[in-house]
Amino acid sequence: xxxxxxxxxxxxxxxxxxxxxxxxxxxxxxxxxxxxxxxxxxxxxxxxxxxxxxxxxxxxxxxxxxxxxxxxxxxxxxxxxxxxxxxxxxxxxxxxxxxxxxxxxxxxxxxxxxxxxxxxxxxxxxxxxxxxxxxxxxxxxxxxxxxxxxxxxxxxxxxxxxxxxxxxxxxxxxxxxxxxxxxxxxxxxxxxxxxxxxxxxxxxxxxxxxxxxxxxxxxxxxxxxxxxxxxxxxxxxxxxxxxxxxxxxxxx
Amino acid sequence: xxxxxxxxxxxxxxxxxxxxxxxxxxxxxxxxxxxxxxxxxxxxxxxxxxxxxxxxxxxxxxxxxxxxxxxxxxxxxxxxxxxxxxxxxxxxxxxxxxxxxxxxxxxxxxxxxxxxxxxxxxxxxxxxxxxxxxxxxxxxxxxxxxxxxxxxxxxxxxxxxxxxxxxxxxxxxxxxxxxxxxxxxxxxxxxxxxxxxxxxxxxxxxxxxxxxxxxxxxxxxxxxxxxxxxxxxxxxxxxxxxxxxxxxxxxxxxxxxxxxxxxxxxxxxxxxxxxxxxxxxxxxxxxxxxxxxxxxxxxxxxxxxxxxxxxxxxxxxxxxxxxxxxxxxxxxxxxxxxxxxxxxxxxxxxxxxxxxxxxxxxxxxxxxxxxxxxxxxxxxxxxxxxxxxxxxxxxxxxxxxxxxxxxxxxxxxxxxxxxxxxxxxxxxxxxxxxxxxxxxxxxxxxxxxxxxxxxxxxxxxxxxxxxxxxxxxxxxxxxxxxxxxxxxxxxxxxxxxxxxxxxxxxxxxxxxxxxxxxxxxxxxxxxxxxxxx
Numbered sequence: 001x002x003x004x005x006x007x008x009x010x011x012x013x014x015x016x017x018x019x020x021x022x023x024x025x026x027x028x029x030x031x032x033x034x035x036x037x038x039x040x041x042x043x044x045x046x047x048x049x050x051x052x053x054x055x056x057x058x059x060x061x062x063x064x065x066x067x068x069x070x071x072x073x074x075x076x077x078x079x080x081x082x083x084x085x086x087x088x089x090x091x092x093x094x095x096x097x098x099x100x101x102x103x104x105x106x107x108x109x110x111x112x113x114x115x116x117x118x119x120x121x122x123x124x125x126x127x128x129x130x131x132x133x134x135x136x137x138x139x140x141x142x143x144x145x146x147x148x149x150x151x152x153x154x155x156x157x158x159x160x161x162x163x164x165x166x167x168x169x170x171x172x173x174x175x176x177x178x179x180x181x182x183x184x185x186x187x188x189x190x191x192x193x194x195x196x197x198x199x200x201x202x203x204x205x206x207x208x209x210x211x212x213x214x215x216x217x218x219x220x221x222x223x224x225x226x227x228x229x230x231x232x233x234x235x236x237x238x239x240x241x242x243x244x245x246x247x248x249x250x251x252x
Numbered sequence: 253x254x255x256x257x258x259x260x261x262x263x264x265x266x267x268x269x270x271x272x273x274x275x276x277x278x279x280x281x282x283x284x285x286x287x288x289x290x291x292x293x294x295x296x297x298x299x300x301x302x303x304x305x306x307x308x309x310x311x312x313x314x315x316x317x318x319x320x321x322x323x324x325x326x327x328x329x330x331x332x333x334x335x336x337x338x339x340x341x342x343x344x345x346x347x348x349x350x351x352x353x354x355x356x357x358x359x360x361x362x363x364x365x366x367x368x369x370x371x372x373x374x375x376x377x378x379x380x381x382x383x384x385x386x387x388x389x390x391x392x393x394x395x396x397x398x399x400x401x402x403x404x405x406x407x408x409x410x411x412x413x414x415x416x417x418x419x420x421x422x423x424x425x426x427x428x429x430x431x432x433x434x435x436x437x438x439x440x441x442x443x444x445x446x447x448x449x450x451x452x453x454x455x456x457x458x459x460x461x462x463x464x465x466x467x468x469x470x471x472x473x474x475x476x477x478x479x480x481x482x483x484x485x486x487x488x489x490x491x492x493x494x495x496x497x498x499x500x501x502x503x504x505x506x507x508x509x510x511x512x513x514x515x516x517x518x519x520x521x522x523x524x525x526x527x528x529x530x531x532x533x534x535x536x537x538x539x540x541x542x543x544x545x546x547x548x549x550x551x552x553x554x555x556x557x558x559x560x561x562x563x564x565x566x567x568x569x570x571x572x573x574x575x576x577x578x579x580x581x582x583x584x585x586x587x588x589x590x591x592x593x594x595x596x597x598x599x600x601x602x603x604x605x606x607x608x609x610x611x612x613x614x615x616x617x618x619x620x621x622x623x624x625x626x627x628x629x630x631x632x633x634x635x636x637x638x639x640x641x642x643x644x645x646x647x648x649x650x651x652x653x654x655x656x657x658x659x660x661x662x663x664x665x666x667x668x669x670x671x672x673x674x675x676x677x678x679x680x681x682x683x684x685x686x687x688x689x690x691x692x693x694x695x696x697x698x699x700x701x702x703x704x705x706x707x708x709x710x711x712x713x714x715x716x717x718x719x720x721x722x723x724x725x726x727x728x729x730x731x732x733x734x735x736x737x738x739x740x741x742x743x744x745x746x747x748x749x750x751x752x753x754x755x756x757x758x759x760x761x762x763x764x765x766x767x768x769x770x771x772x773x774x775x776x777x778x779x780x781x782x783x784x785x
Contacts, residue, residue: 052383076385087380091398100394101384150384 002026002049002158002192007058009044014056018044020214021058031184031191032219033205035198035237041214042194043084046160049192050079062158077101080151080189082161086143088135094120094146095131101154119149124179141172148180152187159191165200177203198241210234267444274432276507279452281428283504285347286415286460289354293411297359298404301366302392315364322360326421329353331554334425338561346550346567350422350429357418358411365407369400405468409461416457420449426521426550426562430456435524435552442767463500466493518733518740519548521559521568526763526770527618527701527725527756531572533774535727535744539570541784542743556581564606569733570744573610574618576723578602587660587721591617594722602728609734611741612748613726616701616756620655620720621712622665623698625688629711636714637669640695649673650693652681660721661697668719685710700753703761712753725751746783 002025009019019041026032034042047053049060051072060067067075088097099107099116107115117127123145135143144164151159165173177200184191195201201208202222209219210233218230229235268275297318304314324332333356334349342348373396381391397404420431430449437445470493518539522532529551536547550568553559560582562568578598579585588594599610622637634640640647655661656678665671673695679687685704688696698705700712727744734741751759755777762773778784 050383052379073385073387076383081380081383083376083380083383085376085380087376087383089377089381089395091395104385104390 001028001061001063002190003061004045004049005059005061007045007048007055007060009041009048009053010056017041017056017214019048019055022211022214022216023058024209024216024219026190026192027207029188029190030206031193031204033201033208034192034194034211035196035201035205035208036211037196040211042196042211043162045211046162046192046194049160050076050081052076077105077154078156078158080154080156080159082144082147082151082159082164084162084164084166084194086135086140086147086164086167088143088146088150090135093132093134094125094138095127097135097146098149098153100150105154115153116149119152120146122152122183123149125149139172140168141176144168144176148183152189157190159189161191161193163194163196166195166197173200180204198238210237268448271448275448275452278428278430278432278449279456280504280507282416282419282430282453282456283500283507285350285354285419285422285427285429286412287501287504289351289419290358290408290412290415292351293355293358293362294408296355297362297407297411298366300359301363301404302370302397304363304367305370306392311367315367318360318363321356326353326357326418327424329356330421330425334558346426346428346562347422349425350419350427354415354419354422358415361407361410361414362404363407365410366400366404369403369407370396372403373399402468405464409464412460412464413457416453416460420453423552424554425558426553426567428550432552436529442769459500463496466496470494470496517548518543518545518570518737519550519568521553521562521571522551523556523559523571524552524554526703526760528572529770530756530759530763530774531614531725533770534747534777535570535572537771537774537778538743538746538783539740541778542746543737543739545737545740563608563728563730566730566732570727570729570740572614572725573728574723574725575613576619576721579721589718589721591722591724595724595726603731607731609729609731611727611729611744613724614747614751614756615724615749616751616753617722617724618699618701618753618756619715619723620661621698621700621705621715623688623696623705623710623712624694625691626709626711628694629713634711634713636716637719638716640713641670644671644673647673647694648675648677648692649695650677650679650684650687651697652684653678655697660719665719668717701756701760703757703759703764706754706757707761707765750781750783 004022004024006021006023007019008017008021010017022041022045024032034045036042044053048055049062049067051067051070054068062070062075062079089100092100095113095116098119099112102112102115117131120127120130125142125145130138130142130146135146138146147164148161151161165176168176181204193204195204205222207219207221208225210217210225212231212233218225218234220228225234226238229238300314300318304311321329330349330353333353337349337352377395377399378391381395386394419429420434422429423431423435430453433445433449434453435449437443437447437449470490520532520536520539522528532549532551536549539545540547550562553562556573556577559568559571559573563571575591575594575598576587579594580587583598583601585597588597595610595613602608602610622640624634628634632639632643649662651662656676657663662676677693679693679696684696685698685702685708687693688710689708698710698712704710705712727747729740729744759773759777762768762776763770
């Protein structure tokens with residue numbers, strides 16, 4: 001479980017806040033989507049969870065322990081992270097990328113290799129074909145599969161995903177979303193997923209947290225959010241795409 | 253046309269063939285200097301670059317510091333390093349100074365490119381490295397340095413190529429290398445010698461650059477998408493590429509040690525003007541002939557202090573010095589006008605203070621000589637300086653600017669002889685001889701052994717009141733060498749009194765006026781005197 005207790009983050013010494021007094025819990029085994037437009041603080045919140053950023057105020061607990069008192073390096077190795085810009089190491093092969101965290105954890109070469117090939121299989125990349133390729137030889141979708149594989153390599157209980165499918169075309173995105181759902185059923189991870197795409201949030205999120213200007217507007221199940229919006233912002237956020245869909249339906 | 257080309261080629265080969273062994277040695281020296289310096293600069297420069305990239309407050313100071321080093325002119329840098337090393341008591345002549353200067357120059361491109369390369373690594377990749385749990389040093393060595401490597405290697409290539417160029421100046425402080433030919437060519441106005449150093453140096457720079465590029469190519473990781481043919485080519489060339497720098501260094505070492513360690517070696521130095529080169533060759537050939545030794549010729553060193561330090565430190569065994577120079581420049585004593593007294597004073601002081609022996613003088617005195625046209629001397633019956641007193645009011649003099657000012661020049665001369673010339677002009681040393689020959693002036697301050705005195709039919713007048721301090725030349729030898737190898741003393745003592753002013757003038761003129769090589773002129777002299785066995 002991850003609990004975020006009234007966390008604030010300011011980059012300019014308190015003049016403005018990227019995240020302001022946010023409090024929420026991510027329950028064991030659930031997928032929580034952080035939804036909001038760009039600049040709302042959702043990526044900042046994600047980075048606070050694995051200490052890529054430190055909060056200005058408030059505290060975060062992972063498994064009941066305050067992360068501020070933990071070694072950030074070992075904390076990060078226990079939390080898988082899939083980056084917005086993919087962030088694969090361009091000078092390493094697919095296999096080396098996937099096996100990086102096990103390598104940092106000191107696994108033997110043979111164990112690393114078996115693990116990497118198994119994970120490539122898990123994320124839908126044929127190991128014999130892809131293991132020795134370099135990132136630049138892959139499509140965007142394939143690269144993001146490697147990114148997911150790298151995040152899962154040391155079998156972390158938590159997975160933080162920062163708009164992982166944002167840069168992909170609609171069809172590839174749909175495929176990867178379905179595969180992620182499938183993966184979640186098999187692996188039972190606790191996932192925090194950041195997106196600005198309402199349909200992605202509805203597809204993947206068991207619960208959705210809506211952020212606006214650094215503040216948490218509402219957190220709840222899809223039904224709660226859509227059925228009982230807590231603020232005007234949340235209502236409008238979900239009404240607009242419904243209107244657009246209706247117009248699209250008329251066209252068909 | 254064809255015949256012309258053939259005869260040109262013949263002349264070229266006649267020039268090149270006897271110099272091939274030395275070309276081989278100098279190329280080896282050159283590679284050693286550049287290789288060691290670049291290697292050390294890599295070991296120092298890359299950590300400095302990393303430091304500059306990681307510790308922001310140090311960045312400005314580090315890049316500024318290595319930048320300033322780069323702006324110091326090469327010769328000044330060599331002299332500075334030499335003076336500093338010498339000051340702290342390190343044997344500085346030759347390779348140590350050259351290598352340190354080369355390292356200092358190589359730092360800038362390596363430090364700067366390391367910094368630029370590290371700064372150029374995509375922030376997204378750096379964040380990913382941190383995000384998956386790399387600590388600072390893992391991020392550096394697993395991600396940042398490998399990604400910056402192409403830029404770092406480019407810096408190393410720049411450093412190595414610039415190093416090959418600057419290493420040509422190392423000959424100035426006796427470190428050898430291809431610059432030896434260039435130095436000698438400059439001293440002798442011989443463009444073929446200059447090219448013999450410059451062209452191989454340029455080729456060497458290209459080879460070094462190519463070898464590092466090949467290494468980089470050999471080390472790069474292959475992409476799986478390559479075709480079978482490309483993969484086959486790759487398998488063939490990769491080992492070659494990896495071996496290229498190794499082969500280059502091995503060739504340098506082989507070339508260096510195969511020549512350098514041969515035989516029993518005696519090192520002879522000279523200063524950088526014609527007479528010194530001729531004397532150096534005469535001593536070298538005599539020792540090779542009579543003392544069964546290999547002579548390492550460290551000719552054309554940049555001045556008296558360098559030659560002296562080298563001899564005192566034991567880096568050089570022999571060079572020729574002048575009594576007046578030793579007295580004033582080295583011992584810092586006032587001039588002595590009695591030649592024998594001057595010789596005795598320097599002999600005793602050198603033996604006591606430096607462990608250096610003055611052997612018997614060659615016989616000539618390379619001092620100032622007031623010189624007139626021979627035709628005028630005969631017409632007016634001029635033999636000695638005091639003969640000028642009566643007629644000085646009718647004569648025009650042409651002196652170097654230095655002579656006009658020095659107390660042992662014109663001011664002192666006026667007092668000692670009471671000379672008052674009608675007109676005194678400042679002339680460049682190279683124009684002075686021409687001017688008196690062309691009757692633009694009547695009297696000049698020549699150097700007593702300059703070849704042009706004979707060539708232009710001039711007459712030096714006798715200094716009958718012993719006004720000019722004596723500059724008698726003699727071989728200086730380290731005492732240890734004389735004790736270990738008495739046959740060297742025997743050989744050099746054969747030269748005592750054999751070279752009077754007229755002989756030295758003639759030998760200098762053979763080189764300066766007829767552009768012959770000092771080696772050839774020296775051999776001719778030794779043969780004529782019957783000194784070779």
